[in-house]
Amino acid sequence: MTDETRVPFEERAAANTPGHWLLARLGKRVLRPGGLRLTRxxxxxxxxxxxxVVELAPGLGRTAIDVIAAHPGSYTGVERDPDAVRLTARAVGDAGRVVEADAAETGLPAASADLVIGEAMLTMQSERGKHAIVSEAVRLLRPGGRYAIHELGLHPDDLDPDVTSALQRDLARTIKVNARPLTVAEWRALLEGAGLVVEWTGSEPMALLQMRRNLADEGLVGTLRILRNVLRDADARRRVLAMRRLFAANEDRLRGVALGARRPAR
Structure with a gap:
């Protein structure tokens, strides 16, 4: 755990904090690349x-609210950031529990989940990290269990490797996270390589900072709160505008992607 993860997101400096925590500090609650629509x-x-249900890296607990509303048998969030543990625990209340642990080594019993969910977290991992987390998800699943992911995707599937590398560098420089998005074919191969069967895929535009998406995800009051906070903080405003320019320049290459997979019953 880094020193940065120990600082409450409300207090993290705008200049170098990861983009998702910066947006959270500004009041944004839906931080998924395909928005609330793709999550749902x-x-x-x-x-x-x-x-x-086990949710890996629930962050602010926004998806946990929808999971609880769907009446699972049980809900367990696994989050390594102590501030996010607190936020998700507040969101789920007595309807679930949240443990502080790494998604690649949860400490939960094997074959203890019917459904594992992970959103906007595999993208931030190296190739080795992605495999480790997917392997842990498979370990947690009972035979016939499901794994549902929502991540940042690249388009098209045959995107030039040089373009991909340049985009990864731009993302790392701008959002301060070594984001490594994959094409849908690569996300599928990652899951299938771990022995899962992909049963469903979906996508939505990567419109995280567009006004229409924010109104849909945050509502009018929430969007106005975000705008007010951006206007009040010059450093944060520079970061947000830089992210918005990057996403707009690559709107044809970036998208939110979701995959639903199943562990074979045998």
Whole structure:
């Protein structure tokens, strides 16, 4: 755990803090590349009712609220950032629990979940890190269990490797996270390589900082709160505008992608 993760997100300096924590500090609550619409499409395919659910890296707990509303058998969040643990625990209340642990080594019993959910967290991992987390998800799943992910995707599947490398460098410089998005084919291969069967894929535009998306995700009051906070903080405003320019310049290459996969029953 880095020193940065120990600082409450409300107090993290704008200049170098990861982009998702910066946006959270400014009041944004939906931090998924495909927005709330893609999250809800993913959850609709996940058969939550009655399931023992584990969510990896729930962050602010926004998705946890929707999971709890779908009446799972149980909910467990696994989050390594202590501030995010507190926020998710507040969101789920007595309807679930949140443990402080790494997504690649949760400490939870094997075959203890019917559904594992992870959003906007594999993208931030190296190739080795991605494999480690997916392997842990598979370990947690009972035979026939489901794994649902929502991540940042690249388009098209045959995107030039040089373009991909340049985009990864621009993302790292701008959002202060070594984001490594994959094409849908690569995300599928990652899951299938761990022995899962991909049953569903979906996508939405990567419109995280566009006004229409924010109104849909945050509502009018929430969007106005974000705008007010951006206007009040010059350093944060520079960061947000830089991220917005990068996303706009690559709107044809970036998108939110979701995949639903199943661990074979045998």
């Amino acid at each position: 499409r993913l959850l609709a395919h996940a058969d939550i009712a009655g399931a023992d």
